[in-house]
Amino acid sequence: MTPSNNKDSTNQFQVTFFFCSLYLVAIGLGGYKPCIKVFGADQFDGNDLRERKAKSSFFNWMFFGNCTSILTTRLVSAYIQENLSWSIGFGITSVSMLLALSLFLLGTTSYRFSTERGGKKNPFSRISRVFMEALKNRRQPDFDDMADANETLLLQAHQSSKQFRFLDKAAVSCEMAEIEEAKAVLRLIPIWTSCVVYAIVYAQAPTFFTKQGATMNRSISPGLLVPAATLQSFINIAIGVFIPIYDRLLVPFARSITQNPSGITMLQRIGTGIFLSNLAIVIAALVETKRLQTARDDELMLMSVLWLVPQYVIYGVADVFTMVGLQEFFYDQVPCELRSVGMALNLSIYGAGNILSSIMVSVIDKITSQSGQTSWFDNDLNKAHLDYFYWLLACFSFIGFASYMWFAKAYVYNRPNTF
DSSP states (O other), rough: HHHHHHHHHHHHHHHHHHHHHHHHHHHHHHHHHHHHHHHHHSSSSSSHHHHHHHHHHHHHHHHHHHHHHHHHHIIHHHHHHHHOOHHHHHHHHHHHHHHHHHHHHTTGGGGOOOOOTTTTOHHHHHHHHHHHHHHHHHTTTOTTTTSOOOOOOOOOOOTTTTSSGGGGGGGGTTHHHHHHHHHHHHHHHHHHHHHHHHHHTTTTTTTTTHHHHHTSSSSEETTTTGGGGGGGGGHHHHHHHHHHHHHIIIIHHHHHHHHHHHHHOOOHHHHHHHHHHHHHHHHHHHHHHHHHHHHHHTOOOOOOGGHHHHHHHHHHHHHHHHHHHHHHHHHHHGGGGGGHHHHHHHHHHHHHHHHHHHHHHHHHHHHTGGGGGOOOSSTTTTTHHHHHHHHHHHHHHHHHHHHHHHHHHHHHOOOOOOO
């Protein structure tokens, strides 16, 4: 009894220690992901044309580095963990993080640090006060002449004050700069909402795409079977190939036409990616329809898994446009002191997309499996209707793209030097 109790106690300790480690990683990422991109972008002077161009490239190459690391992990670290030792695999990643931290600390004396506007209140307090004052003065007449109340504006009052005029009633006790900050935050909500559909579609790549690939012919040579999850590497490969093309060829070409330091605007870049993701899910639906037809004609005849490569590649190219564009957008379009919060808002799009995707799957599975019917997500994909789900996502994606275009057309950028 005693040895058995000791063994159970040891196993319980190991499990607890393991999950505590995972939670620490999650907490660390929660602080690291929003802040590292903001801190890196803050090293560039937005008032200098040359550095503004470099800042736009920074987001591209930061994303390139992240995807290269993920691809290396999938191809190298996963092999070590499966064939040698999980301890060695985790050990290599731990040493890599320590080396990265050491390199980061070496540059401490040369970093630029942004400071808050002198003497101003906390940005959350300023923005909250604007909404409270506007609510309190909601019965007051419009202040048409309030633009003269404060000539030193942080943002473009002559443009943005035309939107959300109900907040202008806070001018009785708030500065114009504070009102424009509140409007800037409020303008982000429609863009955030319309981009959630993109995140719902994005959530399918590591889930149903992988399950789809597991039912196909994954043999690329005698004795060599490609794991279905490895197909996700095509997204990272596409990103790694396309980012240099985009940054070194497409941006300079577009810049020569538009005279924009970034080639195209941030909203144009995001919209291009959303359109490509819509195209990718349509291709996924067509491939799944073809796969089902092949399976029903001859169960022994399996389609090649290479049919899935186009949708993965298009997803990768879409990410270069939308994911990087969103990072740039939520960094640039929030008040300076809230840039880390802006980057967290960007990340929350994908969190909301994953949650909504899970809810959709649960609801659809429950509805389609009633009365003895076969669920769209049956474990046997040859009996399921994953193609119907993809077509439904394509419809939602089109609606999301249309709403995004509507909101983007009406959007007014905050700063005159917005790139």
